[in-house]
Amino acid sequence: MIYLMTRGFSLIELGILEGVFHLTTFVMEIPTGIVADLLGRKPSRLLGRLFFLLSLGIMFWSRSFVLQLLGFMVTAIGYNLESGAGEALLYDSMKELGIETKYKKTAGYNNLIFEGGAVLSFLIGGYFAVHMGYTWVFIPSMVICAVTILLACSLQEPSLTEHEQNRLKKMGWLTALVVQTKESLQVVRERPKIAFLILFSELILMFLTSLFFYLQTYWKNEGWNEFSIGIVLAATASMLFVIYFFITRTTTGTVKEGK
Numbered sequence: 001m002i003y004l005m006t007r008g009f010s011l012i013e014l015g016i017l018e019g020v021f022h023l024t025t026f027v028m029e030i031p032t033g034i035v036a037d038l039l040g041r042k043p044s045r046l047l048g049r050l051f052f053l054l055s056l057g058i059m060f061w062s063r064s065f066v067l068q069l070l071g072f073m074v075t076a077i078g079y080n081l082e083s084g085a086g087e088a089l090l091y092d093s094m095k096e097l098g099i100e101t102k103y104k105k106t107a108g109y110n111n112l113i114f115e116g117g118a119v120l121s122f123l124i125g126g127y128f129a130v131h132m133g134y135t136w137v138f139i140p141s142m143v144i145c146a147v148t149i150l151l152a153c154s155l156q157e158p159s160l161t162e163h164e165q166n167r168l169k170k171m172g173w174l175t176a177l178v179v180q181t182k183e184s185l186q187v188v189r190e191r192p193k194i195a196f197l198i199l200f201s202e203l204i205l206m207f208l209t210s211l212f213f214y215l216q217t218y219w220k221n222e223g224w225n226e227f228s229i230g231i232v233l234a235a236t237a238s239m240l241f242v243i244y245f246f247i248t249r250t251t252t253g254t255v256k257e258g259k
Helices: 002-006 011-039 041-061 065-082 085-096 100-131 135-153 159-171 173-190 192-221 226-250
Strands: none
Touching: 002 011, 002 192, 011 041, 011 065, 011 159, 011 173, 011 192, 041 065, 041 085, 041 135, 065 085, 085 100, 100 135, 100 226, 159 173, 173 192, 192 226
């Protein structure tokens, strides 16, 4: 947000960009889920990484509001393609190996590493933005993203997903999309508690997301630099890191099938 503000975009334009991002996420959640089920978890993750790399390039080099809109839409689709696909790939792989009961602890370690990386990225990114310029924020991010694409190529699709892929291929893309949409709505109707939890959590996240994005520009206008803001955001990630650390230390339960 701060970078785009320095490129001349107003707070209204930033709000529109963020709104388009979340609208795209909402619309594309089920269609991108079909991609993961139809083509496989590995291709879905690869596509997600490629979309994210493309969005970084658009965001960094474009000065056009229309292109930035496209960039935010591409970012959202990239997140959608990876959303759930990584967890499903991990769980199916562990199930194939007969160690799915350790999924919760493994997922906890995964989140632990993610939050530890977030702490470092906020600090390093903030420092680079202040002392070396935003080129040293975006280019290393693109390089790391490219490396993750190469790493994703080494992933192995579990054979457990082949049955579901064959079933969906027989249906066809559009039929599978309709069927999965109906199944999703049916789950919500049959289990109202799920709908309540989704709406309740999203209501809270709505305010948190607004604060996360707009506090950056507010602090910048108050005289804070990017490194100071990065320290605050890193402190937040540190709290999550500690939470996940205790979760991984105390989690011993098994997991049941189902998304």
